[in-house]
Amino acid sequence: MIPAPFEYIAAESPGHALELLADYGDEAKLLAGGHSLLPMMKLRLATPAVLIDIGRLEQLAGVQADDGELVIGATTRHADLAAAELVRAEAPLLAYAAAQVGDPQIRHRGTIGGSLSHADPAADLPMALVALGGSVEIQGPGGSRVVAADDFFQGFFETALGPDELLSAVRVPRRPGVPWGYQKFVRRSNDWAIVGVAVVDGRIALANMGATPLRATAAERALAEGASPAAAAEHAADGTSPGEDMHADREYRRHLARVLTRRALEHQTG
Amino acid sequence: MTRIELTVNGDKRSDEVEPRLLLVHYLRETCGLRAANVGCDTTSCGACTVLLDGRSVKSCTVLAVQAAGQDVVTSEGLSADGELHPVQAAFRLNHGLQCGFCTPGMVMAAVGLLAENPHPTEEEVRAGLEGNLCRCTGYHNIIRAVLAAADTQAEVQA
Amino acid sequence: MPARRELARGDYLSILGTRVLRTEDPKFLTTGGVYTDDVVDDRLAGACHVFFVRSPLAHATVSGIDVSAALEAPGVIAAFTGADLADLPAIPPSAAGLINTEMTQRLLATDKVRYVGEPVAVVVTELAYQGEDALELVAVDYDPLPAALGFDPGDSSLLFEAAGTNVAGYWGDPASLRPDLFEGCETVVSHTIVNQRVAPAPMETRAAAAVWGADGRLTTWIPNQGAQGTRDDLVKLLSLEPGQVRVITPDVGGAFGAKFGADPEHAVVAWVARRVGRPARWSETRYENLIGMTHGRAQQHTVTIGGSRDGNIQAYRLEIVQDAGAYPKIGAVLPMLTILMTTGPYDIPSAEAIAKVVVTNTTPIGAYRGAGRPEATAAIERAIDLFAAEIGVDPADVRRKNLLPKFTEPHRTKFGALYDTGDYVAALDAALEAAGYAELRAEQAARRASGDVRQLGIGVSSYVEITGMGDGEGTPPSENATVEVFADGTATILTGTSPHGQGHATAWAMLASEELGIPVEKITLQWGDTDLIPEGGGTGGSRSLQQGGAAVQQASRELIEIARERAAAELEANPADLVYDTSRSAFAVAGDPEASVPLTKLAEGERLLVRTVFSQPGATFPFGTHVAVAEVDIETGKPTLTRMITVDDAGTILNPLLAEGQRHGGIGQGAAQAFLEEVVYDDDGNPLTTSFADYPIISATEVPSYELAEMQTPTSYNPLGAKGIGEAGSIGSTPAVQNAIVDAVAHLGVRHIDMPATSRRVWEALRAARQGSEHR
Structure with missing residues (x-):
């Protein structure tokens, strides 16, 4: 399978990419690692007329500390994110989540910005960002803005990112030593999560339990009120209405969310 | 059409390509390097794995234009003068291949894995090859081969 | 247990039975195999590319196909529909006479489509990259019909109106079932089990390249399991003369039963090449492969088993429903093999089996690693565990009690199978010992007692299977080989078998080397060109070594006898006084080693070549026992396969490296069916x-890594003592793994979980058991 034809333009700078987006509008898509977009294009579920390659823009890659936050360039590849000492030390959940994405080859190409903009509710990094209470930096024609993770994911494969905007960086709080837990329930190790749970410092995020990565707010509340991990986890699926597919029906997903949340809470590291 | 310049198995190349040309098809049709195979459409099977700037990638999910300026190594380019690379030799010694279709990709994934983790455990080898499917071997001898190659490389370094 | 053949023969060690590395490998590891899509050949210069329009609906009438827009697309040379191929014959079902003859197929669907993926049209383009763009422009008008699905599709939506039914046929007469079969049994257990539909999924998808010569002959490269059978199919599909088709087999990237013969697509590609007057190529996507290549298994079994409360099985009944998919191909014949192997390795006084074959709006069923035999093993192995659970006896003990005792003279079963040699109890005990069965049961008891969230299950499966079947009694299974020695010290073997990963080039060279003394590296194997090797049975049904390999040995021996006559003339000696010394590949006069002539010299004049056919009295029956150990997370239901221990007795082993590889692959593939793989359709x-x-x-x-225990009981049916090993791994492992998963949760009230025993299914079974509803 091959993509439909398109025009390819290598952006020379983030600003150039924004100009191109402004010029081409809906016709264009940003390309970085291409590991969310190219599979869609090969299946012809996406047929952009123009691809704007931002994958070569070094100013969009890498990890820096900025006061209380780590700032991660959007084109930072999963393998680099997983290996980055700063991330491993100060946001270990994010490094771990990056190491769970797909398989080694995918992690060598895929980028955090691409994964977040793709917004698959079953994916690792969106869930991790929600758990960490992170945010994304978005640049657009009117300047830049920061959107909290909870607000960024708006629906099934839908985000707050406008067609003329570019996700330039990801921000997560620097929290060295804060306990965290991660549970990903899969059929094969490189499959998408049937259900995923990430917990850090009392925040609980769920993957594939709805149209977006979700906070398990009822369980968080129970924890905050002093409930045991097991008791809190009983509320992990409260208010969720997960989809059904051949791997799991709604009831099984809700059951898994409870079990995995308890395990994530009980087996925290950090 | 877009002009790309890149290095393939040590040779500098310059070619006009259609933007949508996948790297795997560039290697197979333009360069005539047909070891890497297309086994799926969904970045699942790894039969098309090559090294891009030293890292394993699935060349069915990389555009040739994205590889411009980079260094590609395929299983054809791993060894010189008819000698097998230590990983290739270990696959032969351990009967780590049968029909051979997944093999070039599997070998390149293993080379990439050992570059990042020269002394993997069996579990790490299995996880490291999670992106490469084989229908013939049940993986048993592939795992043996990669572990053996790690030992050989350790001996060479020691 | 007989020793391996590592005995000294003369003054050198035999190569037979040794771990010779594959001569094939350096190519595969570096430049890669040359699969059909890799073939570069002058004859294919300027080839066009063929792309199939496939039905997106399971069942619909086709009221119109408009290719006009596609014809306007860049690079499109032509587009064809079923109407263009109307003069070609309909494809009849397999087993005509038993299967409804109205259930025929066209190369491209005409009036209606019967499964998602059925080819309805083709577009032909200059470049490979133009095809998918053009496919999107073909407009087909479909009028949807209700889909007939499942093991009881009913007749309300007929696939073939002329047939009047969706029942394709029966194997055995349902009226013949004896109502009193289970009389006298203290315990009778019955259960309906699904042996689910799976995809063969060889890593290389289907492909073809075709060109017509000025002489009106077709030359076509097709990945297949036997060029001769593929040629014969093409002759029929295209209404050609037998001499008109040359099939060339490039390297083949796995087949597993699904690349036997020729598919409609292969014929269409050849037809297109003739019609457009230039070479044509086709290579399917994985999506096409998973809907277009035949699937495997797809049987429903109702097993009923009865016996005494101390574990003697007295009666067994197997009622099969075979979903043949949309067209009755080999799938319709699989039940015959299943029925033949109904009672497996067990001595059961009363047993009967029947099958009904139905057609459904799904991809047709074909052969898949084991083809009919794994289904028989899965049925009885699950039945025995159900029986053992009912009477509370260890399932290994129930097996030991009912296995046929060791036999060295052929044993005829009541289903007509003639088992050549067997020592089933020894295989069971060897596997249990290698597994540490008693310790495993102790560990299981400890985990059960402690309420461990990860419960342990141990699954046992004993099997016997058929390998190297011929075309039935009266036509003994046979294969040909040609061996030629050249003056430069090399040799060539031509074989009617057809490697696709098994390592024939190495194994056949070992056999010739043993007789000729020529090093393995100097022996070349050729296969898969019907002009070079017009006859052959290909590789499938685990037949290659016992027939094709034995033919190589026979040809080599006959070649030595021809050479002996020439040597005698050369040395002016009596042929009977000559000794062939394989250590130097020369004949010498007995007692006078100085008077000698090398084999190479005898090949300088007239070609030194033998073509021979080896036949064996019948099929052989390898056997063994697999033990699987699985952990089940009883909170999530997730099963994890932690150990696989197997004894697979395939007679004398020629090359342990290759035999182990076959076992490994089969074990992995069989295990996959038990807890992962299934082709799933929705209700439409x-x-x-x-x-x-x-x-x-x-x-x-x-x-996990697999633990293989050795056992070799030679067959007398061929001089190699060899039985087949290609499919045994997948036959034994599937029920062993399934039984292990069920066993892990048996103490929680679960008696059965259908395959694939996924996390979800295990969790649902646990929930049902907990809720007290009967789940068995």
Whole structure:
């Protein structure tokens, strides 16, 4: 399978990419690692007329500390994110989540910005960002803005990112030593999560339990009120209405969310 | 059409390509390097794995234009003068291949894995090859081969 | 246990039975195999590319196909529909006479489509990259019909109106079942079990390249399991003369039964090449492969087993429903093999089996690693565990009690199979010992007692299977080989078998080397060109070594006898006084080693060549026992396969390296069926498993390293003592793994979980058991 034809333009700078987006509008898509977009294009579920390659823009890659936050360039590849000492030390959940994405080859190409903009509710990094209470930096024609993770994911494969905007960086709080837990329930190790749970410092995020990565707010509340991990986890699926597919029906997903949340809470590291 | 310049198995190349040309098809049709195979459409099977700037990638999910300026190594380019690379030799010694279709990709994934983790455990080898499917071997001898190659490389370094 | 043949023969060690590395490998590891899509050949210069328009609906009438827009697309040379191929004959079902003859297929669907993926038209383009763009422009008018699905599709929506039914036929007469079969049994257990539909999914998808010569002959490269059978199919599909088709087999990237013969697509590609007057190529996507290549298994079994409360099985009944898919191909014949192997390795006084074959709006069923025999093993192995659970006896003990005792003279079963040699109890005990069965049961008891969240299950499966079947009694299974020695010290073997991963080039060279003394590296194997090798049975049904290999040995021996006559003339000696010394590949006069002539010299004049045919009295029956150990997370239901211990007795082993590889592959593939793989359709007949992201072909992270125990009981049917080993692994492992998963949760009230025993199914079974509802 091959993509439909398109025009390819290598952006020379983030600003150039924004100009191109402004010029081409809906016709264009940003390309970085291409590991969310190219599979869609090969299946012809996406047929952009123009691809704007931002994958070569070094100013969009890498990890820096900025006061209380780590700032991660959007084109930072999963393998680099997983290996980055700063991330491993100060946001270990994010490094771990990056190491769970797909398989080694995918992690060598895929980028955090691409994964977040793709917004698959079953994916690792969106869930991790929600758990960490992170945010994304978005640049657009009117300047830049920061959107909290909870607000960024708006629906099934839908985000707050406008067609003329570019996700330039990801921000997560620097929290060295804060306990965290991660549970990903899969059929094969490189499959998408049937259900995923990430917990850090009392925040609980769920993957594939709805149209977006979700906070398990009822369980968080129970924890905050002093409930045991097991008791809190009983509320992990409260208010969720997960989809059904051949791997799991709604009831099984809700059951898994409870079990995995308890395990994530009980087996925290950090 | 877009002009790309890149290095393939040590040779500098310059070619006009259609933007949508996948790297795997560039290697197979333009360069005539047909070891890497297309086994799926969904970045699942790894039969098309090559090294891009030293890292394993699935060349069915990389555009040739994205590889411009980079260094590609395929299983054809791993060894010189008819000698097998230590990983290739270990696959032969351990009967780590049968029909051979997944093999070039599997070998390149293993080379990439050992570059990042020269002394993997069996579990790490299995996880490291999670992106490469084989229908013939049940993986048993592939795992043996990669572990053996790690030992050989350790001996060479020691 | 007989020793391996490592005995000294003369003054050198035999190569037979040794771990010779594959001569094939350096190419595969570096420049890669040359698969059909890799073939570069002058004859294919300027080839066009063929792309298939496939039905997106399971069942519909086709009221019109408009290719005009596609014809306007860049690079499109032509487009064809079924109407263009109307003069070609309809494809009849397999087993005509038993299967409804109205259930025929066209190369491209004409009036209606019967499964998602059925080819309805083709577009032909200059460049490979133009095809998918053009496919989107073909407009087909479909009028949807209700899909007939499942093992009881009913007749309300007929696939073939002329047939008047969706029942394709029966194997055995349902009226013949004896109502009193289970009389006298203290315990009778019955259960309906699904042996689910799976995808063969060889890593190389289907492909073809075709060109017509000025002489009106077709030359076509097709990945297949036997060029001769593929040629014969093409002759029929295209109404050609037998001499008109030359099939060339490039390297083949796995087949597993699904690349036997020729598919309609292969014939259409050849037809297109003739019609457009230039070479044509086709290579399918994985999506096409998963909906277009035949699937395997797809049987429903109702097993009923009865016996005494101390574990003697007295009666067994197997009622099969075979879903043949939309067209009755080999799938319709699989039940015959299943029925033949109904009682497996067991001595059961009363047993009967019948099968009904139905057609459904799904991809047709074909052969898949084991083809009919794994289904028989899965049925009885699950039945025995159900019986053992009912009477509370250890399932290994029930097996030991009912296995046929060791036999060295052929044993005829009541289903007509003639088992050549067997020592089933020894295989069971060897596997149990290698597994540490008693310790495993102790560990299981400890985990049960402690309420461990990860419960342990141990699954046992004893099997016997058929390998090297011929075309039935009266036509003994046979294969040809040609061996030629050249003056430069090399040799060539031509074989009618057809490697696709098994290592024939190495194994056949070993056999010739043993007789001729020529080093393995100097022996070349050729196969898969019907002009070079017009006859042959290909590789499938685990037949190659016992017939094709034995033919190589026979040809080599006959060649030595021809050479002996020439040597005698050369040395002016009596042939009977000559000794062939393989250590130097020369004949010498007995007692006078100085008077000698090398084999190479005898090949300088007239060609030194023998073509021979080896026949064996019948099929052989390898056997063994697999023990699987699985952990089940009883909170999530997730099963994890932690150990696989197997005894697979395939007679005398020629090359342990290759034999182990066959076992490993079979074990992995069989295990995958037990807990992962299934082709899934929705209620409208839409396939849901159309990529490797959805169809979970097993990966390295889901299997452990395998523990193989050795056992070799030679057959007398061929001089190698060899039985087949290609499919045994997948026959034994599937029920062992399934039994292990069920066993892990048996103490919680679970008696059965259908395959694939996924996390979800295990969890549902646990929930049902907990809720007290009967789940068995």
